[in-house]
Amino acid sequence: xxxxxxxxxxxxxxxxxxxxxxxxxxxxxxxxxxxxxxxxxxxxxxxxxxxxxxxxxxxxxxxxxxxxxxxxxxxxxxxxxxxxxxxxxxxxxxxxxxxxxxxxxxxxxxxxxxxxxxxxxxxxxxxxxxxxxxxxxxxxxxxxxxxxxxxxxxxxxxxxxxxxxxxxxxxxxxxxxxxxxxxxxxxxxxxxxxxxxxxxxxxxxxxxxxxxxxxxxxxxxxxxxxxxxxxxx
Amino acid sequence: xxxxxxxxxxxxxxxxxxxxxxxxxxxxxxxxxxxxxxxxxxxxxxxxxxxxxxxxxxxxxxxxxxxxxxxxxxxxxxxxxxxxxxxxxxxxxxxxxxxxxxxxxxxxxxxxxxxxxxxxxxxxxxxxxxxxxxxxxxxxxxxxxxxxxxxxxxxxxxxxxxxxxxxxxxxxxxxxxxxxxxxxxxxxxxxxxxxxxxxxxxxxxxxxxxxxxxxxxxxxxxxxxxxxxxxxx
DNA sequence: CGGCTGGTTGAGTCGTGTCAACTGCGGTGG
DNA sequence: CCACCGCAGTTGACACGACTCAACCAGCCG
Numbered sequence: 159x160x161x162x163x164x165x166x167x168x169x170x171x172x173x174x175x176x177x178x179x180x181x182x183x184x185x186x187x188x189x190x191x192x193x194x195x196x197x198x199x200x201x202x203x204x205x206x207x208x209x210x211x212x213x214x215x216x217x218x219x220x221x222x223x224x225x226x227x228x229x230x231x232x233x234x235x236x237x238x239x240x241x242x243x244x245x246x247x248x249x250x251x252x253x254x255x256x257x258x259x260x261x262x263x264x265x266x267x268x269x270x271x272x273x274x275x276x277x278x279x280x281x282x283x284x285x286x287x288x289x290x291x292x293x294x295x296x297x298x299x300x301x302x303x304x305x306x307x308x309x310x311x312x313x314x315x316x317x318x319x320x321x322x323x324x325x326x327x328x329x330x331x332x333x334x335x336x337x338x339x340x341x342x343x344x345x346x347x348x349x350x351x352x353x354x355x356x357x358x359x360x361x362x363x364x365x366x367x368x369x370x371x372x373x374x375x376x377x378x379x380x381x382x383x384x385x386x387x388x389x390x391x
Numbered sequence: 392x393x394x395x396x397x398x399x400x401x402x403x404x405x406x407x408x409x410x411x412x413x414x415x416x417x418x419x420x421x422x423x424x425x426x427x428x429x430x431x432x433x434x435x436x437x438x439x440x441x442x443x444x445x446x447x448x449x450x451x452x453x454x455x456x457x458x459x460x461x462x463x464x465x466x467x468x469x470x471x472x473x474x475x476x477x478x479x480x481x482x483x484x485x486x487x488x489x490x491x492x493x494x495x496x497x498x499x500x501x502x503x504x505x506x507x508x509x510x511x512x513x514x515x516x517x518x519x520x521x522x523x524x525x526x527x528x529x530x531x532x533x534x535x536x537x538x539x540x541x542x543x544x545x546x547x548x549x550x551x552x553x554x555x556x557x558x559x560x561x562x563x564x565x566x567x568x569x570x571x572x573x574x575x576x577x578x579x580x581x582x583x584x585x586x587x588x589x590x591x592x593x594x595x596x597x598x599x600x601x602x603x604x605x606x607x608x609x610x611x612x613x614x615x616x617x618x619x620x621x622x623x624x
Numbered sequence: 625c626g627g628c629t630g631g632t633t634g635a636g637t638c639g640t641g642t643c644a645a646c647t648g649c650g651g652t653g654g
Numbered sequence: 655c656c657a658c659c660g661c662a663g664t665t666g667a668c669a670c671g672a673c674t675c676a677a678c679c680a681g682c683c684g
Binding site: 519563567 | 639640641642643
């Protein structure tokens with residue numbers, strides 16, 4: 159609880175396009191996104207970029223660099239927002255005081271990585287249309303969880319260039335895939351607002367399996383939480 | 392120490408092709424690979440497979456499923472070997488007794504994920520030749536660490552079909568890329584033995600950056616290890 | 625009003641996949 | 655010991671998906 163309160167204190171406003179940290183920077187802190195979207199990225203020698211992960215409100219940024227001395231990827235804001243940084247030391251304190259929360263933190267980090275792993279699968283083995291559909295559907299599910307989907311509509315502040323960098327495709331091809339998805343009646347779009355007329359059909363087309371987004375914890379975690387006197391997640 | 396000794400007790404022989412667990416199986420244990428190679432994989436609807444990670448002796452298998460109730464990927468042995476399973480409960484005991492080892496375990500899991508993330512980058516943005524070169528070079532570095540490279544030569548027990556499943560390419564194209572690499576004098580191969588005449592050139596061609604394989608821990612970890620009376624990693 | 629950024633569309637190229645035939649090797653059984 | 659089978663790898667022909675380049679369009683902001 160103390161940690162959560164501390165977090166609120168350190169809240170910081172950030173603006174669209176702002177770089178939270180660069181590749182190769184020293185690793186000293188992590189962030190919780192409170193408002194706005196962010197993404198982590200890698201710049202390549204040939205000038206192209208690979209976006210690794212898109213962070214929505216509630217996500218923790220930087221866990222991927224835990225235990226490294228250098229950042230393996232940069233992080234930038236997509237739109238204006240608020241982040242709450244916290245330090246290594248705070249995390250270590252947590253480890254010392256609550257095995258239950260430790261397990262919870264790890265579970266969160268693992269879940270984030272599961273999304274990356276899933277993308278590896280569909281980037282490696284699916285068509286461009288499926289990749290885009292899969293990514294859109296994932297965002298839809300994640301937004302729905304934090305209550306950011308209203309009547310099936312949600313907003314996607316990513317440019318098609320950025321979508322291409324997420325999915326390993328060219329911006330031009332993203333545009334083409336959007337028109338295909340529209341022609342097939344799977345994805346409607348006006349400005350940054352998206353709407354899926356038939357979410358089920360979209361999920362099937364993308365071969366979407368939501369197991370990797372499952373948020374329930376195995377029963378062992380609950381007994382652990384009871385063993386130590388602290389809040390479960 | 393007690394945990395490490397327990398591990399030795401549970402050592403189990405496994406044979407080539409043996410499935411350690413299937414996708415969707417219940418998550419109950421993890422494994423340390425003592426001998427042999429293993430890989431984790433996902434089977435797709437269209438019949439193809441994506442290999443997620445190749446495990447070498449010393450690697451921990453299954454951390455990616457930590458906190459999930461179902462396995463997100465299956466794991467199979469590539470050749471004969473020995474694995475040492477351990478349970479959730481043993482891991483929790485560790486969390487309770489040593490914050491330092493907890494941080495170390497997380498660091499190990501994060502490093503494994505870093506390899507997956509790196510592959511996402513080069514599968515998304517590199518050519519087939521670079522992908523193969525990058526993967527081979529990574530294996531080379533990892534094998535070198537555990538002393539499995541002799542005079543620059545090492546063995547690669549993966550079939551070209553499996554290499555294709557790792558890199559999101561067809562087996563036929565893997566074969567072509569091998570001949571290209573040979574013609575360019577970058578990779579020599581006879582049976583399962585590989586040799587790089589000019590490792591530096593290969594690394595440059597693959598745009599290989601070894602930051603993600605860095606094994607050193609930031610200084611904060613060492614002070615943590617001293618704070619609690621237990622072995623550092 | 626003009627420039628800039630993001631998106632759309634078309635034409636042509638190139639990388640990778642697919643299918644198929646063929647080779648070489650290792651293991652197995654007669 | 656040899657004949658056979660089967661699997662892994664190689665090579666070629668062809669198809670197709672995605673990229674590049676370029677022109678064009680639509681908002682948005684100065």
